[in-house]
Amino acid sequence: MFERTLADLVRGIRNHKKNEDKFISQCIQEIKEELRGDMSKKALAIQKLTYITMLGYDISWASFNIVEVMSSAKFSSKRIGYLAASQSFHEGTEVITLATNQIRKDFLSNNQYEAYLALNCLSNICTPDLARDLANDLITLLSTQKTHILKRTILVMYKVFLRYPEALRPAFPRLKEKLEDPEPAVMSCAVNVICELARKNPKNYLTLAPVLFKILTNSTTNYWMYIKIVKLFGALTPLEPRLGKKLIDPLTNIINTSSSMSLLFECIQTCIIGIPDNLPLMKLCISKLRTLIEHPDQNLKYLGLLALNNIMKIYPKAVSEHREVVLGCLDDEDISIRQRALDLLSGMVTKKNLPDIAAKLLRHIETAEGSYRDRIVEKIVELCALGTYQYVTDFEWYINTLIQLSEVSETAHGPLIASQLLDVTIRVRVVRSYATKQMIALLKSPKLMANPKEGGICEVLYAAAWIVGEFAAYVNNPVESLEAFLQPRVSVLPAHVQSVYMLNALKVFAHASAEAATGGEHAGAITQEERDDQTTVVECTPVDASTVEECLAILHARLPLFTQSIHIDVQERACLVSEILKFYGTMRDQGNDIAGELVTLFTEALNPVAPKAQKKVPVPEGLDLDAWINDPKLQVVDSDTEDSDSDIFGSRVDAGNNGTNDSGDESERSFDISRAKEERIQRNASNPYMLGGGKKTQKSIVDEEMTHIPVAALPANLGPVIVGGKMDAKKKKPKKFTIDTTTEMPENARPDSDDESSSSLHSKRKQDALSSININEPLTASDVLPVARHRSDIQREKEMERERELAAQRAAKRGASSSAKSPQSPTASVYTDITSPEVQAKGGKKSAKSKSAAAPAPAPVVVKKAPAVYLPITLENCEYFTLSFELTKVDQPPQPATSTTSATVPIKLSLKVQNKSDEDLSEVLFTLVESQKDKITVTGKSSAFDIGVLEAGSNTTISQTFNLATNTIIPQLTLKLTGTSSESIDIDIDIPIPMSFFIVKTKISKDKFAEILQKSASMASASVKVPSITIQKAIEILADQLNIEVVQCHPSGSTASFYARTNQNQHIAMLAKDRDGVTSFDIKSSDSSLAQLLVKQLSTLFLKQQQLN
């Protein structure tokens, strides 16, 4: 059968340009055939599939075949399989688990090319399962000598950490070593991984700073690694300010001398992040950046602007001296560069150049497209609004600019422009007259209504309508504006805009009628003073009764269109307006002109509401917000019986008819609270009295100076400024204006300003599993990686487990009789390191009495939750027994504090004895040695506990409670094990008793501590030195394992004092100092033997810690 090779496939695809899809599906059919063939055919097929994946075809159906090819013995096939796997497998690929063992086998293979393939592939396809199953092997592989494999393993580890964060702690010590690897490539990989890790949780890696610093100052030519290290320092310095100082010199050096632009750039970035308070360095950075920005290479220009932007975030004004250069970049033909320059503008504006910059940006809008255009619009608004219009000197200009912006087609910033218009007009009183005039023009213009979409540019009309209505006193021709309000095409606008139109039409009418009735003396009229303050004085044509009639006619003619609106909100407002007008009409017919009363409806000024003001409204006394308003039972019935549609309808009708349908039945009123809230929000959105939106009420410092600038009074005969025409700069006089930055707060607002923004920021910080791991804690028993084992091993272990359970049950039965009186609380179990080399014992044969010593207990770890662990006692030269023991302290029943009777400490010893020989043993017996009998007593009858006959291969567990005399510290329990087989056996066993059994956890204040030290000048002292261990760690270990508590720790972390008390009320005081890589412990104790004993314990304890690390 004819088979296409990969080359044939590629050629075929090129030859079938027109019907590529058809050709490929034909090929896939062939491939499916080939996958049924032998291995070489399969490999060929998979090779082709790999190419096809690249073209965007899903080949997940072939995943199993890929695994097959991966396990091929032939290297070239295997390679194809691995490539296909790394290209197409992902977390959802189920067959990956089938490949676990294949991958393990391959990366441990002697053939380093197979190991390459496996590791490369693993880095691409690592799933949490794979990571968990392979982590242990990979950590082992970290100690390989083969550089090529080592490099890959290090990088794969990063992926493993990501997928299986538990692996980080056990693997980290090895990883740390690699930082000092002589091979630069290995070092570079380790730096890479640690750099990535440090981005997640920099605190963990501070201890590596010295090593990294050494790498930085040793010159290599590997710029990529340099870059990573510099980046890593960037992450570390914010946490450790001293590091920043150390870095100044090397970084300055690199910045000044390096020929590599990438390295230079990275150093500058790190300086900005890490050491921003060093001014000379910052100046150097800024000057270097300037050369980058002026560089003809566009790439450098781009990056220069990027970095300058970062500086600007810290020193907003530092970059202003490069204004010209940055403004020059605005004209660059490259959009990426223009965007970056745009970002920088907020640091560049001044009062003087704001109009120029804005004009420049406006020119750019004409040619810009897509999102860039929107960004420019946003930027112009942002620049002008900066610091509550700090840089705007001419608000008429700003209103014009905003209007110009609203003409930008298809901008997404309608709401933004609208909110700016509202904000400016409300805050800056003097511009109101001008704004109102312009807004009427805007309302009449058909442009904005061309594309009536919610959130689009027609939102500007919302603002325009509101301004015209609210400042209706400045409206010079009410008829004209009412016509604009009620033109038929308004009915295509979004509902909330239409509602605003309705109410504001009423406002305009109210003002006009009041004006006609009172001749400018009504409540809503503006004073002459206010009028004079306006930047633009609009000539108001006097309003007379005929104008009012004209207005009424328009309203009557046009309103019906809106009272029939399909939008309920609009309908409601329109009905309201027409009802009020009807009332006005009837009253006037009766001879009462209520125009003055009508306008008082709208005279109260509406000010911006402070953000969070709503929240700060105090809850009135006696109001329980959580209490039911209606009986909850009714609501249940309601939601069960009525479907939601009719419910909404019912409630909406209520609103629409303005309460006429008030007598609806009970259930109709009790609609869902949440729905009511939603509705309220909706209503508020369309309510001109509610100024929602954070942008409108930007809080900032009041520019007080500005309000106090002495300004010459405007001459009365200045006359109206020509609107829309060219403004003559020379004629322009500085105008007096105030920016009202106050915002309304409810009365008796609660003062507590919960800093919500910062707290939410806090919670936003990524909290993934990897970043929450602390690698500085010492490794504990729980940091064990799963090891793949043969199932027979697992079975055997299960059997052991079962036996132990049985034994424990047996022991419990026995213990019940012997120590029924002392209740056994859950006790802490104790174990020592199994492989500890010191664990040794000499066994005796033929009654040759020999001493055996169990592990001299390198201070046992107290594991609170872990199940009891039996520790082996190695018996040398003993072919009969395997022994393991567990020693726990039996908690004593609470005794009266004054009691001195507690002369003993009860401990429970469980011994597991196995006869490993093939002879049966009889008379197996443990006895307490004579020398210890005065210190230790055995609960129960005798000092011996016997097992009797122990058959070949069998095992048993016995347990016994001992009482240790408390008048002295007993370092070990010595037992004699005797037995008889063909010969008699006699072995001495030493079981170490952890010191913590004798130490009572005591916390005392430092004053008390000093007192004790002073009083007992005659204390015995001893000291011990151990290789460096951080004090923090020492505190943890001592508290954990010896019950010794820290009293005081020097903030620098170099010294700490400890205190403990033995059960004989002997004091132990200890001072730990960390100096020059050696930690010394000075111990003072009332008992010299105690001090010596502690010295021994400490040295073994810390030695063991170090081995663990």
Add this chain to the structure above:
Amino acid sequence: MIKFFLLSNKQGQIRLSHYYDFIPFDQRPAMEAEIVRKCISRNASQCSFVEYKDYKLVYRRYSSLYFIVGVDSSENELSILELIHNYVEILDASFEQVCELDIMFHLEKAHFILDEMISNGHILEISRFHILESVNLMSIADQKS
């Protein structure tokens, strides 16, 4: 971290792609097309960095081929440019005057070189000598079996 490596010709056809973060296959063609279009539409006088979604694209053009690398915000853009150049030089050395067809017909070799340089989104090896050495050894091992 490097997120993906793309190689496209002037017509926008993808000649090599490697993702270091998984992206579903059905999304890839559209995404690749958009990325390539963004890069191709730029001229020589524009800078080599384009922002695309959360990625920063660093690209470089060699005759008719565009080498496009997508990185996250933490990566140094200039160093990625240097990396691309390094890759091209190695391709050139191992294929002797590399051209588009070489890469198409020896895709696995191009992938292998890439794997030698980048692993798991990080730069693994930069020495031309070392990479070429292992590439050669690998082809020998390939032929032997």
